[in-house]
Amino acid sequence: MLSDLPVAETPQISGAGRHSETMDLGFGGEVAELYHRYRRGYPPELIGACVDAFSLTGDDLVIDLGCGTGQLATPIAPQVRAVVGVDPEPDMLAHARSAAQDQGVANVAWMVGSDSDLLLLRSLLGEQSVGAVTIGQALHWMDHESLFAAVGPLLRPGGGIMVVANGIPLWLQDSDWSRALRDWLSDWFGTRPTDSCGTDDATQQLYRESLTANGFEVSKIELDYADELDFDHLLGGIYSALPVDRLPPPDERPQIAAELREVLHPHRPYVEQVPVRALLGTRVA
Numbered sequence: 001m002l003s004d005l006p007v008a009e010t011p012q013i014s015g016a017g018r019h020s021e022t023m024d025l026g027f028g029g030e031v032a033e034l035y036h037r038y039r040r041g042y043p044p045e046l047i048g049a050c051v052d053a054f055s056l057t058g059d060d061l062v063i064d065l066g067c068g069t070g071q072l073a074t075p076i077a078p079q080v081r082a083v084v085g086v087d088p089e090p091d092m093l094a095h096a097r098s099a100a101q102d103q104g105v106a107n108v109a110w111m112v113g114s115d116s117d118l119l120l121l122r123s124l125l126g127e128q129s130v131g132a133v134t135i136g137q138a139l140h141w142m143d144h145e146s147l148f149a150a151v152g153p154l155l156r157p158g159g160g161i162m163v164v165a166n167g168i169p170l171w172l173q174d175s176d177w178s179r180a181l182r183d184w185l186s187d188w189f190g191t192r193p194t195d196s197c198g199t200d201d202a203t204q205q206l207y208r209e210s211l212t213a214n215g216f217e218v219s220k221i222e223l224d225y226a227d228e229l230d231f232d233h234l235l236g237g238i239y240s241a242l243p244v245d246r247l248p249p250p251d252e253r254p255q256i257a258a259e260l261r262e263v264l265h266p267h268r269p270y271v272e273q274v275p276v277r278a279l280l281g282t283r284v285a
């Protein structure tokens, strides 16, 4: 799934089966900071739906794969005994850890690792030891077939897997400001940004079919909201989706910001539509 736009959220090398220590996915350094600062968390209703679907209690363990800066792991943690947040990028984990500490959340173990470590986690934690495995906006980096096949025995009866897509990219919205942004990004990168980062219907359907084929009973949650972005959040959101080596040097950023501001200004307000889509696969005993 190679992107036309060099966005960090699109695998530019295959993550599947690689050792996490050899991964350089572009989420390090300043991108981790930008991600933490500018990217959306999830509506509380989504966390509630996950808790309800898998009957999570204070006795449960949850694994959040591709946890990033803790968008899912941290709000789930108060509902359960402990969460293991797994991500190959130590800088993302460092932000996750300090943000969780700031919120007084102390029951998350932040681990460097990847989807290919799931079998190891299964031997470490034991079969039927986990109430839920969650994956927020990260499955497109993973080998979902192997993951769905491996995860079943790790889950306790009634537990399950939640796969979430958090809205659609800023450059693919159906609005005049987003169309203007697409044109501007095309000029900048010399190629049109088309990648949906796994949020499109066809990819969701693929995940759903694969979950079903691996013995999960699947339901879907759709939560829609809209939110107005100020220009700084819009630009920060774009920078947070670039691999760190494609971020413009700091001295060029004022000029870039001025150009983009002028291009987008006629299309204000920048209202982002955020369709949150979650597949909830319950392990059928």
Ligand SMILES: C[S@@+](CC[C@H](N)C(=O)[O-])C[C@H]1O[C@@H](n2cnc3c(N)ncnc32)[C@H](O)[C@@H]1O
Residues within 6 Å of the ligand: 009, 015, 016, 025, 027, 039, 065, 066, 067, 068, 069, 070, 071, 072, 086, 087, 088, 089, 092, 113, 114, 115, 116, 135, 136, 137, 138, 141, 142, 166
């Ligand atoms: C777009 S971020 C999503 C972060 C967070 N879960 C969220 O919902 O916003 C994708 C994350 O997946 C991580 N990632 C990439 N490949 C991975 C893999 N093979 N296994 C686990 N995580 C991976 C990246 O380091 C990054 O932190």
